[in-house]
Amino acid sequence: MVYIPHTDVERREMLAAIGVNRLEDLFQDIPEKFRYPHLDLPEPLSEMEILQELQFLATLNLNANTTSTFLGAGAYRHWTPSVVDYVISRGEFYTAYTPYQAEVSQGTLQAIFEYESMICDLTGMEVANASHYDGATAAAEAVIQAYNVFRKKRAKIVIAPTVHPHYRQVIHTYTQGMELDIVGGDDPTTPLDQLVEMVDEQTACLIVQTPDFLGRLVNLEGVADQVHARGKGTLLAVVVNPISLGLLKPPGAYGADIALGEGQPLGLGLNFGGPYLGFYATQMQYARQMAGRLVGKTVDSAGQDGYVMTLTTREQHIRRDKATSNICSNEGLMALAATVYMAALGKHGLRQIAELNYHKAHYAASVIDELDGFTVIKNRPFFNEFVVRCPAPVGEINAFLRNDIEELEIIGGYDLALDYPRLENHMLVAVTEMNSRHEIDLFAEALGAFPVENGRSHR
Amino acid sequence: MMNIDTGVRYLETHEWARREGNEIVIGITDYAQSTLSDIVYVELPEVGDTLAKGDQFGVVESVKAAADVYLPMGGKVVAVNTALEDTPELVNEDAFGAGWMVRLSPTNVGEWEELLDAEAYQKVVEEEEAAH
Numbered sequence: 001m002v003y004i005p006h007t008d009v010e011r012r013e014m015l016a017a018i019g020v021n022r023l024e025d026l027f028q029d030i031p032e033k034f035r036y037p038h039l040d041l042p043e044p045l046s047e048m049e050i051l052q053e054l055q056f057l058a059t060l061n062l063n064a065n066t067t068s069t070f071l072g073a074g075a076y077r078h079w080t081p082s083v084v085d086y087v088i089s090r091g092e093f094y095t096a097y098t099p100y101q102a103e104v105s106q107g108t109l110q111a112i113f114e115y116e117s118m119i120c121d122l123t124g125m126e127v128a129n130a131s132h133y134d135g136a137t138a139a140a141e142a143v144i145q146a147y148n149v150f151r152k153k154r155a156k157i158v159i160a161p162t163v164h165p166h167y168r169q170v171i172h173t174y175t176q177g178m179e180l181d182i183v184g185g186d187d188p189t190t191p192l193d194q195l196v197e198m199v200d201e202q203t204a205c206l207i208v209q210t211p212d213f214l215g216r217l218v219n220l221e222g223v224a225d226q227v228h229a230r231g232k233g234t235l236l237a238v239v240v241n242p243i244s245l246g247l248l249k250p251p252g253a254y255g256a257d258i259a260l261g262e263g264q265p266l267g268l269g270l271n272f273g274g275p276y277l278g279f280y281a282t283q284m285q286y287a288r289q290m291a292g293r294l295v296g297k298t299v300d301s302a303g304q305d306g307y308v309m310t311l312t313t314r315e316q317h318i319r320r321d322k323a324t325s326n327i328c329s330n331e332g333l334m335a336l337a338a339t340v341y342m343a344a345l346g347k348h349g350l351r352q353i354a355e356l357n358y359h360k361a362h363y364a365a366s367v368i369d370e371l372d373g374f375t376v377i378k379n380r381p382f383f384n385e386f387v388v389r390c391p392a393p394v395g396e397i398n399a400f401l402r403n404d405i406e407e408l409e410i411i412g413g414y415d416l417a418l419d420y421p422r423l424e425n426h427m428l429v430a431v432t433e434m435n436s437r438h439e440i441d442l443f444a445e446a447l448g449a450f451p452v453e454n455g456r457s458h459r
Numbered sequence: 460m461m462n463i464d465t466g467v468r469y470l471e472t473h474e475w476a477r478r479e480g481n482e483i484v485i486g487i488t489d490y491a492q493s494t495l496s497d498i499v500y501v502e503l504p505e506v507g508d509t510l511a512k513g514d515q516f517g518v519v520e521s522v523k524a525a526a527d528v529y530l531p532m533g534g535k536v537v538a539v540n541t542a543l544e545d546t547p548e549l550v551n552e553d554a555f556g557a558g559w560m561v562r563l564s565p566t567n568v569g570e571w572e573e574l575l576d577a578e579a580y581q582k583v584v585e586e587e588e589a590a591h
Contacts, residue, residue, distance in 0.1 A: 151505065288500070313500070313525040322518075322527070 072430020073414035109307035123259035124252025125281035129292030132278030135262030140174035146205035154204040162212035209239035215385030224255030246354030267341025277334040291325030357384035361431035468574035476531040495521040534563035
């Protein structure tokens with residue numbers, strides 16, 4: 001099947017129009033040896049054969065919807081009410097693109113406006129943008145915003161080592177070439193006080209996460225004042241789990257300048273790692289330095305409500321290379337999903353979900369802590385995720401959970417040694433409303449059955 | 460009607476400079492403000508910044524566009540027009556007066572001589588107008 005619609009005549013016309021004899025002449029800047037590489041591919045298959053092949057490969061995956069899973073570390077299995085997929089599947093939303101033309105995009109604009117309003121309510125902040133790709137890119141935009149607030153004169157950025165390791169990597173990737181001095185290290189035991197002490201008058205922002213990557217709640221009461229005072233205005237950016245805000249004080253209530261995070265828990269499903277949603281909010285005085293799209297509500301000449309893109313002079317379709325960000329696509333459909341999710345749950349529903357997460361995680365911690373060889377690290381309060389010291393490398397335990405239990409496959413927690421070498425044998429366990437008590441008991445039972453002798457695995 | 464102040468000197472990019480004692484006051488021209496239309500935001504440098512001739516010293520945003528603005532002369536910023544934070548429309552109303560942007564202590568007063576006088580600037584504007 002040929003997918004290229006041009007006829008030979010059309011091609012000749014186009015080549016003649018640009019003054020080239022052959023198509024190959026267009027590629028002459030590419031060294032000859034790279035032009036037509038030999039691809040070692042098998043013979044083509046029919047549609048039926050390829051579908052069967054792919055379906056077979058898909059069966060080799062463990063499906064998080066039907067498998068007990070205790071894996072979190074930044075992406076969480078939550079219940080998605082059916083109304084979420086129903087609304088976002090409507091053609092008007094599903095195929096919508098950036099609503100530059102306000103008069104034909106009122107529905108999309110209103111949805112974004114409502115999303116922004118809900119994110120402001122959730123985080124206690126004054127202005128939220130229409131979203132970023134994911135939590136990691138939102139974190140990188142916080143660094144860039146802070147850098148711009150101080151007119152590129154402050155190059156020091158302090159990042160808590162318990163901010164999600166991937167977020168810290170993405171911040172480094174995004175800010176390459178900006179010659180920033182990113183400090184904070186990667187020792188997860190660094191106390192918050194020590195990070196605050198790193199803030200000086202050359203520091204643009206301090207980024208902390210709560211619950212942090214190890215699931216621990218960080219008490220940020222008073223920290224904004226300290227950071228503002230030490231750094232003469234240094235911004236405090238806080239990475240939060242949106243579900244936790246059903247129970248916990250929002251960043252705006254303790255004086256944060258930027259609140260951001262991964263919006264995936266808001267009804268998005270795990271989606272094989274994406275598409276996700278970066279939510280981002282700040283205080284009104286920084287709206288001009290904030291990246292991303294912004295939708296506002298106004299009235300038209302007849303006094304009727306209308307929605308429009310606002311402060312677009314910050315954006316790349318107007319400001320080109322001087323835009324606040326040149327990676328400013330929003331995750332429109334995912335933002336809509338989060339909006340429907342929040343609207344369906346409401347304030348009380350979100351609190352219930354947060355409580356379920358909290359209580360189930362604490363139940364799981366209590367039963368796992370009773371197992372021989374397994375110890376829950378309990379030095380700080382936690383939300384829905386906690387650290388377990390294990391008697392063997394986490395990879396071995398997870399292989400055991402997947403393969404060696406009769407008639408049961410369990411996806412275990414996250415191996416923290418992958419990011420923090422000193423946390424070898426430490427598993428990060430996530431528990432959400434989706435984990436039943438029975439499932440938690442089976443998980444604990446399975447961990448208890450892991451064969452251990454003198455702290456060494458015998459497998 | 461385009462207003463061109465004969466008491467100041469100009470840059471081809473539509474900024475003006477006026478000598479006041481040992482200091483230089485800088486803004487954008489009446490032609491620039493009328494081309495931009497309603498100005499909604501002006502970003503200015505910080506007092507104490509030292510900038511060179513030709514450096515971008517701020518951004519002027521209107522309902523139609525955002526324009527970078529450049530320094531006709533280098534120097535140290537001694538004052539900025541803080542009234543523009545809340546009333547950027549002063550640039551539209553009085554580009555050569557209340558709509559001033561930056562006051563600086565020049566690094567090299569010789570740069571004054573390199574600027575366009577009103578007659579030369581008038582030609583720049585006429586050529587731009589003809590090109591449209």
